[in-house]
Amino acid sequence: MHDVIVVGAGPAGSSAACHLARAGLDVLVLEKTSFPREKICGDGLTPRAVRELQRLDIDLTGPGWFRTEGVRLIGAGRTLELPWPSGHGLTRTRTDLDELLARQAVSAGAALLENTKVTAPLRSRGRVTGVRTTTGTHSARLVIAADGASSRLSVALGLRPRRDRPIGIAGRRYYRSPRHDDAYLEIWLGLAPAGYGWIFGMGDGTCNVGVALLRTEHPDYHRILARWLTSLPPAWSLSDDHAVGPLRGAALPMGFSRRPHYLPGLLLAGDSGGMVNPSSGEGIAYSLEAGRIAAEVITTAFHGPFPERTLQTYPAAVRRANGAPFTLGRAFTRAIDDPRIMRLATRQGLSHPTLMRFALTLFGGMPPSPVPTPSDRLAAALTRLTPRS
Template identity: 30%
Template sequence: MPPEMSSPPPGASQAEAPPRSPLPPSCDVLVVGAGPSGSACAQWLARAGVDVVLIDQHDFPRDKVCGDGLIPDSHAALQRLGVYAEVAAVAQRVSHVACIGPRGGRVDVPGSLSVLPRRQLDDILCRAAVNAGARRFTPVRFEAPLRDGGRVVGARVRQGGDAVHDIRSTWLVLATGAVPKALLAAGMCERQQPTGVALRGYVKNDAMAGRITAMEIVWHQRLRPGYGWIFPCRDGVFNIGVGLAHSHRKLRDGRRVMQDVNLREVFAAFCDAYAPARELMAGGTLQGELKGAPLRCSLEGARYSEPGLLVTGEAAGSTYAFTGEGIGKAMETGLLAAEALVAGRRQQSGDAAVQSAYDASLRALKPRFDLYERANRVNEHPWLADLLIWRARRNPAIVRRMSGVLDETRNPGSLVTLRGLTKLFLPVR
């Protein structure tokens, strides 16, 4: 499924593409992919005085299929990168996530939340990297890594439709997202199939602007093993979509095949089963087309590093399985890659030390991703959402526990284990 929309949502800024400049022959670090992970990595490196070249296959601003939701980990990363105020000035502030069960029960979970289309968010992050000193070149497509004696020493790239160029670099960072083409070319891909898939569109419906004010997530039997969402943007525009976790089932021979699910049919079922979605689509105007994209989750599916090369962001699986949220962790993993490279540069460490530091930092995050994998059973068994919402509406302490999952102070998996379900029927303080 193509990850780009054919046209931007209304109100999206139009900016002239930067003039095409000759690609440099070399740099300290070449970052491939100028999304949240790549831009965060490039900015942090440039701040430290590293000569960074940042390339992307698209000119900016460009659109990206996503739910556009920014939760607390996203806000924390944006603050570290110094762009939180700029993002907050154009994002739609949201005070709650609305969890809605198959029987219509609803509980509002408070949190530090906002919604901003990726076209705007990614442009802000990319410009911040350039302002910090990174050299950006677009559109430039990654073809393959350059190797010398078993070590990656740069990349072969193609600028626009021109001939290929070789850029030599001390380190190459792949922040190329969920599409595995770059991982395959670099020999870093361990699983070509995605973890999940999603379909979303933008709808303008001014009449619904005052009615849908939370980030609504909906579970229903007809959406199994996934969920639907409606997130409010600014100016009467809404991001509406459906996500399918564990979209590929594993066969006995180890191969993975797509489940027999049509996302457009799931989207239609969402609109039929959930009245606000039906009203939003019936009375609104679809901006562009419904577009799909793969998801790579749970820090699985790729090797993290080899000499001269680091893999970060969704290419490394930085999206949470349960919620499909990946923006915050993409930035976080990009920063971890930059920190490992900066520390190695200052300490004049070899490849092994940089790789070890980076791999260890991702392994330290892995248990949290595993908890979200465990919580993913709610998508497979929506009745769990009904049970949780029913109890939460009767016990504010459970709502606080759910809020803790949002800000990463509580274990999401504990809500749906046997022990966690038992606790739902016990007094909670």
Template identity: 40%
Template sequence: MQTVPAATDVLVVGAGPAGSAAAAWSARHGLDTLLLDAAVFPRDKTCGDGLTPRAVAELTSLGLEDWLRSRTVNIGLRAHGFGQRLLLPWPGGNLPNWGSAVPRTELDDHLRTTAVKAGATAVDGARAVGVRRAEGERGRVTAVVVQRSMPDGTTEQHEIACRRLVVADGVRSPLGKQLGRTWHRDTVYGVAGRSYVSSTQSDDPWISSHLELRDENDQVLSGYGWIFPLGDGEVNLGAGTLATAKRPADVAIRPLMKLYADDLRESFGLGEELRMPTSALLPMGGAVSGVSGPNWALIGDAAACVNPLNGEGIDYGLETGRLVADLLARGDGDLEAPWRSTLVGHYGESFSVARRLAGLVTVPGLLARLGPVGMRSRLGMTLALRWMGNLVDDSDRDLAARAWRAAGRLSVARDARPPFS
């Protein structure tokens, strides 16, 4: 088994896209970096596997463009619903004009390897179960307690001393909870499931989104279904719905995926078996407090960096991994205020307006009334793709980008609890 180091400068817990990106960039900055994960790689993760142009940009900056192009490339979104079908190319601009889709079993393993090649040490099968804190230093973490299962069936615990801690342990974030992370469900959250199924459309250059998702009673649900071609004979097929504390989701995701697949079997040449069906609950839009402390920070899904309008989280994970590494490279200063400010500055406005719009979709009957109107407008859907897909870059100055940012500022000003607070 891999040896667990006794100490490190930067300890990253969780080797998904966020954690592996943080470890890769941290190591490239010359910091002694240890990357831990509870699972043994390669391992699966519930996800749609889609990689938007924003995610492609981050993967390209890590040096993975050629690897990504060797998998599959898509050129945009095919939107279905309410009697309409629209082909919406990726807008390009300051971001790439292409996307991809890679199963998380493969993507996460490759990103973890990228972090190791950058100089990070990676140990899998090591679950972070607790922290040690310094007395009288406002909760500064001095060590993380790690538990490992041994070949003889026993378990061992190790303490790893660290100067700085990055928490990237996913949507449930058990280590984040120990540090004070709280998920607030008064704003919108997601319930989603995914599966793999053979398809004659596995090489389709378009990803498909069905905005008119119906249940067994033919009622329109507050969510959407997707089919993302993987280029390997299969597609990722999934469905998700939105909910709030006031309007919780009342749907069984796995039967819904089967119903969705049955409806599309002929048009997408789908096989009969839905392989590896899984589901997950998704905190969204920065709906958490306690994202940082004196020497620790939450990133990616652990910080609820998930798009409320489409459930996308990989691009935010990759970005927050890079951003936190940049912050760590500046020195040993306090992380609490700077990291929360970084999250608010990059995502606060867009998350606020996105979760407000997504919350409207949970109002019974509203999507069924407005969906047909929206799908008849190609311009409106093109704008929606850009806004919903997190494709407004900080450097964009066009009218659509300015309108989105203005809406974000107005939304934040009216939030009872702004993102990350």
């Protein structure tokens, strides 16, 4: 009998496991594959994600990290560079990052079983009491489903994605490119309705290049990426001849697309709970944060007089953290699904740096300034007034 079983050793699962183990709880992490393993992602870490990594005491000074200083937005014939107003960003391949996070959880005291696929939940009297795996059964006081967008554990409990929440898709490929040491995360707007392209330097001779389509029902990211890359300067070397590995795609479960985030005995964290920002497709920061929030709620519950009542506060805690930008993001991506609105938003936004910074702050993609500006204060006020759904 463990205190907590964490299903999935991605950012959400490893974050929760690390914080829980440091709090003195008996934690078992079950990972269906083995490390190192590949994960389809843009590999960009915003200052928000960096702060969560610092909370986990991850060494951010060693090899493998590449520091970024801001975002460069390109569209409608315009270019706008927005430095991070506080902190800094990073890039690192998910092949490295996920293993690093899992090993950090183990160092904190969590147990990790790799190549262990969860096949079904264990239940007793309406409560999740553990999981069945390909190698046996494991019991726990609580289970955290951090098993990604498909979240078979959640599906087995009847929790399927909500039809009123967007499910996007992203495709990415690595290229050997002279742009590998660009310190700005480059975003190309207007490649498709509610879609964008990215070029993120990895600092190791390669760039992570891809497209994210935030609302299209059946997007053809292969065609969109190919058309975009042929329009770029040949000197950037973003062609098949310089590719490292194939083009791969993954789903983006956005805007709390699977709920509720708590059932008796089970919490959802990260992609399993649809914790991807609908306006940007960013997920790592929100997954790391959700893992920490889950750990804080669980630790409080285990040490308090009313554990079940405390556990039931987890969904509200997640909504307080991200409900407002997710609500705004859903509305925004619905609007820019119209190509005319997408073109207007791109043209106007890139012509007005203050307006664009305000929008990015409002939608959760830009940290506020250390000394809040009027637009920061306005964004904060609107965020407080926005329903957290």
